[in-house]
Amino acid sequence: MCRQFISHAITTVALVALGALPAGGADNVAIKEKAAVCSGCHGENGISQTENIPSLAGQPDQFIQWQLVFFRAGSRKNEQMQPIVEEITNEDIRNLGAYFSQLAPPKGAEDDDPDLSKKGAQVAAGRRCASCHTDSFAGTKGVARLSGQREEYLVKALYDYKAGQRVGGGVAAMADVAYHMSDEEITAVSHYLAHLK
Ligand code: HEC
Ligand code: HEC
Incomplete structure (x- = not known):
């Protein structure tokens, strides 16, 4: 059985080398x-x-x-x-x-501040984040996945958009969204999204 495996492995290597796979x-x-x-x-x-x-x-x-x-x-x-x-x-x-x-997406860690997540969910609903990022926040096409992303990275990204430091595609979708967000909203929504499973 072992020999069979080795001979298979050698054949595979040879085929790759020949560009025959x-x-x-x-x-x-x-x-x-x-x-x-x-x-x-x-x-x-x-x-x-x-x-x-x-x-x-x-x-x-x-x-x-x-x-x-x-x-x-x-x-x-x-x-x-x-x-x-x-x-x-x-x-x-x-x-x-x-x-x-x-690859399998990241899963949010145990939520250490459910009250903050609750506020974040309200921000997401009020600002209609899901209308572009999809209901599960898995993203689609050119729109990013947000669920399970690192919390401090979400915060950073939102401030980058808000400050006009990150422009993204031709549509200024995120600049428009982030421009109107308060610090409290950015903190809460990032916590909520990072802890989604
Ligand atoms: C030396 C560290 C480093 C390496 C190596 C690296 N990256 Fe990155 N990458 C970063 C950092 C830091 C950011 C965040 C940039 C920012 O804050 O705007 C990033 C952002 C990205 C993003 C944007 C993701 C998002 O959610 O906005 C993509 C896509 C990406 N990298 C792909 C790659 C790929 C593919 C490779 C390998 C070919 C790679 N990176 C190698 C550091 C790295
Ligand atoms: C009109 C559509 C739209 C809405 C509404 C929207 N987004 Fe986005 N979002 C996008 C698009 C498109 C991108 C990718 C932009 C780019 O290329 O930089 C994005 C990117 C992001 C990123 C960067 C992710 C990464 O990995 O780099 C974050 C964070 C984000 N959105 C958060 C939010 C939050 C929070 C809300 C609600 C408050 C929201 N978005 C509402 C379209 C939208």
């Missing part, structure tokens, strides 16, 4: 290598353990692709992402979007 198989190996670079900051399996670095797991494919395009074009600026995007091709962007969107 279906595109998906070979791409998978290449994309895992690229994604390993991302894991250094965005965490194993796309779940970030680092302050101010977002989880990527379960973000919509298109959202990931657009953000990479924005970083590369310089319309979204970040010192840490800049050197990364300088080295990625359009094909990499498509593959990375597909790869991270398929």
Whole structure:
């Protein structure tokens, strides 16, 4: 049985080397290598353990692709992402979007302040966040997943939009939303969203 496995493994390696495997198989190996670079900051399996670095797991494919395009074009600026995007091709962007969107999304931790979450839920309802981000806050197309995202990153993102530091796509959807939000609202809604399961 062991020998069979080894001979299968050798055949697979040979096929990859010859480019004889279906595109998906070979791409998978290449994309895992690229994604390993991302894991250094965005965490194993796309779940970030680092302050101010977002989880990527379960973000919509298109959202990931657009953000990479924005970083590369310089319309979204970040010192840490800049050197990364300088080295990625359009094909990499498509593959990375597909790869991270398929990973299991982060689950919110135990809620240590349910009262704050309650306020946050009211903010989300009042400001109709779900009308774009979907009822489960899983996001769709170019609209980000918010559920289970790191709390302090959500806060940061909302202040970046509010200050006009993050512009995003052609539509100024988030600038309009964030501009009207108070500090209390930003704190509460971020706590609520980060703790969604
Ligand atoms: C040196 C650390 C570092 C590495 C390596 C890195 N990133 Fe990032 N990435 C960041 C930081 C920090 C941010 C948040 C930027 C901000 O605050 O606007 C970010 C943001 C992003 C975003 C936007 C997500 C969102 O929710 O707004 C995407 C998409 C992304 N990175 C993809 C990648 C991919 C794909 C790779 C690997 C090819 C990668 N990153 C490698 C640090 C890193
Ligand atoms: C009109 C549609 C719309 C509404 C309403 C809306 N959003 Fe968004 N949101 C978007 C889009 C589109 C993006 C991606 C923008 C970009 O490319 O930067 C986004 C991105 C975000 C991000 C950045 C996430 C990340 O990972 O980088 C946060 C945080 C966010 N929205 C929070 C909210 C909150 C909280 C509300 C309600 C108070 C809200 N949004 C209402 C469309 C909307």
